Amino acid sequence: MNSMETITTLNVTEIEPRFRHPIIFEQFDSLEAGDSFIISIDHDPKPLYYQLIAERGNIFSWEYLASGPENWQVKIERTKPEEAEATIGEIVASDYRKAQVFKKFGIDFCCGGKKTVSEVCNRKGIDISEVKQQLAAMDGDQGSPSQNYQSWELDFLCDYIVSTHHRYVKDTLPFLSEISAKVARVHGYSHPEVVVAANAFAGVAADLSAHLLKEEKVLFPYIKQLVAAKRENSALPQAPFGEVSNPIQMMEAEHEHAGEDMSEIRTVTNNFTAPDDACTSYRILYKMLQEFESDLHQHIHLENNILFSKAVELEKTWNN
Known part of the structure; x- marks a missing residue:
């Protein structure tokens, strides 16, 4: 788009809700590579x-120009083919x-896996050359072998996620919920951050319990049916x-x-660092929260960046 041209702005609040996404998609599909528009x-x-x-x-590309609370503006640009950059999720999936590099720089590779390294580094003020240098160093380092999740059939990956990560969450939530509430009750008066952490984790526990059920009863069975249909040519x-x-x-x-x-829990607990006067339960809580977050990162990575993207592609391929 010529720099002298005015970028189209869609005021989405003026569009009837059921027509909003179709109109936005129509606007996007009309773009040439390099052109953009703004939604308000x-x-x-x-x-x-x-x-x-x-x-x-x-x-x-997706760039926030304003981030609320009353008005949000996002610039959406159709990227040029030669500018295509692997997403963080794609990098970690391969x-x-x-x-570990993304963790070191505080870059979210699971929930934020659909963003590119450039996009995140620009937004967070991270030296992108340093990140790319450390990523490139790993290409020449064989290191220890890791699971090649990309090669797994999706039905097998579903079962693995349920038996490994879902099981871990279900086994861990009751004890973590209990000990976080206990530490907040005993130490909250002198360390109010544990109260914030306990409340935040209570929300995580409630949300994840319902979330796992939806995956196991609705989404994963359908993905496994997709795989079976392809395998049986049905x-x-x-x-x-x-x-x-x-x-x-x-x-x-x-x-x-x-x-x-x-992320809020990590922030208020100073990266899960227990204070000097912390009792054994206090220290156990922080250690377990850190382990829980680490497992959740890999759990979400496997779903967002591998299972889900492949399921969408499988369904589209089979429809064609």
Whole structure:
């Protein structure tokens, strides 16, 4: 787009809700590579971001120009093919060891996996050359072998996630909930941050319990049916939710919320650093919260960046 041209701005609040996303998609589809437009809305349009990724792929950039609380503005640009850059999720999906580099720089590779390294570094003021240098160093370092999740069949990956990560969450939530409430009750008067952490974790526990149920009862069974249909060369199963991208968008939004809550806990606990006067329960709580967050990161990475993206592609391929 010529620098002298005015970028179109869509005031989404003036559009009837049921027509908003179709009109935004129509505007996006009309763009030439390098062109952009701005949407103005009264709330964070993050669900639209997930829908664009699911239905159009990584062919756009997403830049917040205003972030509320009353007005949100996002510039959406259709990227040029030669400018296409692998997302953080794609990088970690191809080599999970690189997650350690992103962790070191405080870059979210699970919930924020659909963003590019450049996008995140620019937004957070991180030296992108240093990040790319450390990522490149791993290409020449064989290191220890890691699971090649990319090569797994999706039905097997579903079962692995349930038996490994879902089981860990279910086994850990009751004790973590109990000990966080206990530490908050005993030490909250002198360390108010543990009260904030306990309240935030209570929200995580409630949300994840419902979230896992939806995945195990609705989404994962459908993904496994997709795999079976391809394997048996049979018709696609009928789903009550339409395309698989619909529940996936909901799951990714819930992942984002859980990640934000855990990030809040990490912040208020000073990176899970127990104070000098902390008792044994206090120290155990922080150690377990840190382990829980680490497991959640890999859990969400496997779903967002591998399982979900492959399921969307499988369904589209099979429909064609």
